[in-house]
Amino acid sequence: MTESTGIHDNAALADLLKRLREGSLTTDELTRLREILDTAPDESLIPAIDEAATECASPSMDDLERLRSRIYSTIDSDNDFREKESPTEEETAGPIQAGRSKILHIWAAVAAVMIPCLLGLVVYLWIGINSGSGLVAMSTKPLDKAEISLPDGTAVNLRGNSRLSFESSFGHSGERIVNLDGQAYFKVAKDSVKKFIVKSPGLDVTVHGTEFSIVSRSGSTYAEVILDSGSVTLTSAKQSVSLTPGNTATIDRHDGSITILPTSNVLKADWATDELSFNNISPDSLVTEIEKAYDIKLSPAITDHINQRFTGTLPWNDLGLTLDVLRYVYGFDLPYQAEK
Amino acid sequence: MDSTAITAPAGAPLSRRDFTVIYDAYADALLHYCRCRTASEMDAEEIAHDCFVGLWQARDAIRDSRAVKSYLYTAARHAIVDYYRRRAASIVTELHCELNDAMLTDSGLSTPVEAEEFRREVMAAIAALPSTQREAINLVRIQGLDICETADKLGLSQQTIKNALTSGCHTLRDVLKKYLPLLMVLLSQNYVSISEDTVFFN
Numbered sequence: 001m002t003e004s005t006g007i008h009d010n011a012a013l014a015d016l017l018k019r020l021r022e023g024s025l026t027t028d029e030l031t032r033l034r035e036i037l038d039t040a041p042d043e044s045l046i047p048a049i050d051e052a053a054t055e056c057a058s059p060s061m062d063d064l065e066r067l068r069s070r071i072y073s074t075i076d077s078d079n080d081f082r083e084k085e086s087p088t089e090e091e092t093a094g095p096i097q098a099g100r101s102k103i104l105h106i107w108a109a110v111a112a113v114m115i116p117c118l119l120g121l122v123v124y125l126w127i128g129i130n131s132g133s134g135l136v137a138m139s140t141k142p143l144d145k146a147e148i149s150l151p152d153g154t155a156v157n158l159r160g161n162s163r164l165s166f167e168s169s170f171g172h173s174g175e176r177i178v179n180l181d182g183q184a185y186f187k188v189a190k191d192s193v194k195k196f197i198v199k200s201p202g203l204d205v206t207v208h209g210t211e212f213s214i215v216s217r218s219g220s221t222y223a224e225v226i227l228d229s230g231s232v233t234l235t236s237a238k239q240s241v242s243l244t245p246g247n248t249a250t251i252d253r254h255d256g257s258i259t260i261l262p263t264s265n266v267l268k269a270d271w272a273t274d275e276l277s278f279n280n281i282s283p284d285s286l287v288t289e290i291e292k293a294y295d296i297k298l299s300p301a302i303t304d305h306i307n308q309r310f311t312g313t314l315p316w317n318d319l320g321l322t323l324d325v326l327r328y329v330y331g332f333d334l335p336y337q338a339e340k
Numbered sequence: 341m342d343s344t345a346i347t348a349p350a351g352a353p354l355s356r357r358d359f360t361v362i363y364d365a366y367a368d369a370l371l372h373y374c375r376c377r378t379a380s381e382m383d384a385e386e387i388a389h390d391c392f393v394g395l396w397q398a399r400d401a402i403r404d405s406r407a408v409k410s411y412l413y414t415a416a417r418h419a420i421v422d423y424y425r426r427r428a429a430s431i432v433t434e435l436h437c438e439l440n441d442a443m444l445t446d447s448g449l450s451t452p453v454e455a456e457e458f459r460r461e462v463m464a465a466i467a468a469l470p471s472t473q474r475e476a477i478n479l480v481r482i483q484g485l486d487i488c489e490t491a492d493k494l495g496l497s498q499q500t501i502k503n504a505l506t507s508g509c510h511t512l513r514d515v516l517k518k519y520l521p522l523l524m525v526l527l528s529q530n531y532v533s534i535s536e537d538t539v540f541f542n
Contacts, residue, residue: 020428021379023455026444027437034428042421049420053376063385064367070389071363075396315467324464
C-alpha cells in the first residue's frame with residue numbers, strides 16, 4: 001500500500017476495516033490503517049468500505065419508528081428556534097425599520113440564551129418586553145440539556161426530555177410564573193415583590209429567591225424537589241407545605257401527599273458534571289435510586305450482584321454506561337469471571 | 341420515490357410534509373446501507389439520524405426533489421468514512437490492539453475478546469475516571485478533537501490536558517488487566533509463560 005499518496009489496495013484496506021470492526025487488529029496494523037484513513041480523500045476510501053460491507057438484517061418497523069421519532073425530536077427543537085428567530089408573516093407586515101429597532105432593543109434588554117451542550121448548538125431566543133400574550137417554550141431532547149437565563153436573571157438548568165415555558169409577558173404582573181414538565185435546577189433571582197412560581201404536573205413550587213432542583217414529569221407517579229438554599233412552598237392537590245434547606249420533598253401525584261425527608265447522602269445531582277454522586281450508599285438504596293433516576297426496574301440478574309455499599313458517581317443520563325460502571329465496579333457478568 | 345408525492349412547487353424549499361414523504365421513501369434503505377457498512381445497528385442509526393437531520397437543515401437550499409436521494413447517500417458515505425476515522429483513532433481501538441499484541445506475542449493466539457464487549461468495558465472505565473481525565477479522553481481520544489480545541493472547550497491549559505490524557509490512559513490500561521485471567525488460561529493451554537513486561541503491567 002502506498003498510503004502517502006492516498007492510493008491503496010482496496011482489498012487490503014477492506015480487510016483492515018473488517019478486522020477493525022472485529023477487534024482483531026494488531027498495533028502495527030492499526031498504525032497502517034490510521035495512515036491510510038488520515039491521508040486518503042473520502043472518495044478513494046468509499047470503494048474499500050463498500051467492499052468491507054457485510055450482510056445485515058433489514059431494519060424492522062420498530063427500528064424505523066424509533067429513528068423517525070429521534071429525527072423529529074431533533075428537528076422540532078430546531079424548529080422551535082427557527083420559529084422564534086424568524087418573524088412571522090404578520091410580524092413582518094409592520095414597518096420593517098421599526099421592527100428591527102425593536103428587536104435590537106429587546107436583544108440588549110432581555111436575551112435568553114439556551115445552550116444544548118451535548119450537541120454544541122447555541123440557540124438564541126428573544127422575547128419582547130412590550131409584546132402581548134404568547135408562550136415562549138423551550139424543550140430538550142432525551143440526554144440533552146440546556147442552560148437558560150430568564151428575563152429576570154433566574155438561571156435554569158434544564159435536563160433531558162424536559163419542557164419549560166412561560167408567557168412572553170413574564171414578570172410584568174405580580175408573579176413570575178414558569179411551567180415545567182421534566183427536570184430542572186433553578187437559581188432564582190431575588191425579588192421581594194414578585195413571587196417566582198414553578199407550575200408542574202400535580203405540583204406548584206412558590207419561592208422568593210432560592211436554589212432548588214425539581215423533577216416533575218407528567219408520566220411519573222412521583223415528583224421530587226431538593227432544596228439547596230432559601231425556602232419554598234410546595235402546593236399539591238392535597239396539601240401545602242414549606243420546605244427548608246437540606247430537605248427533599250417527594251410528592252405522590254396520585255393522592256397529592258407530600259413526604260419530606262432530610263437530603264441525606266443518598267442522592268445528590270451534580271448539575272455541573274452530569275453526575276449523580278453517592279456517598280457510602282447501601283446496596284438497596286443504590287438500586288432504588290438508579291431505578292428512580294431512569295424510571296426502570298432492574299432485574300435480579302443485576303441487583304443480586306450489587307451487594308456492597310457504594311461511594312462514587314454515576315452518569316445521570318446514560319443508563320447503558322451506568323450499568324457498565326456497575327458491572328465494572330461489582331465485577332459481574334463478564335466472560336472471564338467464569339474462567340476465574 | 342415518486343417525486344410527485346412532494347407537494348412543494350418546483351424551486352420551493354421542502355415542507356415538513358415533504359420531509360415525511362422522503363423519510364418514508366428512503367429511511368429503510370438508508371439505514372440498511374449504513375448497517376451493512378458499519379456492522380453496528382447503534383452506529384448506523386446515529387449516521388442515518390444525522391443524514392436526515394442534515395437534509396432538514398439544508399432544506400432551504402434543496403430546490404429539486406430529485407437531489408434528495410443523492411444528498412442522503414452522499415452524506416451517509418462521508419459520515420461512514422468519518423466514522424471509521426474516529427473509530428481507528430479511538431483509545432478503545434488502541435487498547436484493543438495492545439491486547440491483541442500481547443495475545444499474539446505470548447500465546448500465538450488472536451484475541452477472542454469481541455470488539456463491542458471490549459468497547460463497553462473501556463467506556464465503563466472511562467466513566468469511572470476523575471472528571472478532567474474523563475473529559476480530556478472523551479474529547480481527544482473518542483471524539484477526535486485536538487489538544488488546543490479541548491483546552492479551549494474545558495477552559496484548561498494545554499499542558500493540563502496533556503497530563504490528564506497521560507494519567508487517564510495509564511489508568512485505562514488497567515482495563516486490560518481484567519482480561520489477564522483469560523490470557524492466563526490460554527497461555528496455560530499453550531504452555532507459554534507470560535512475561536512481566538506485557539502491556540498488562542504498563
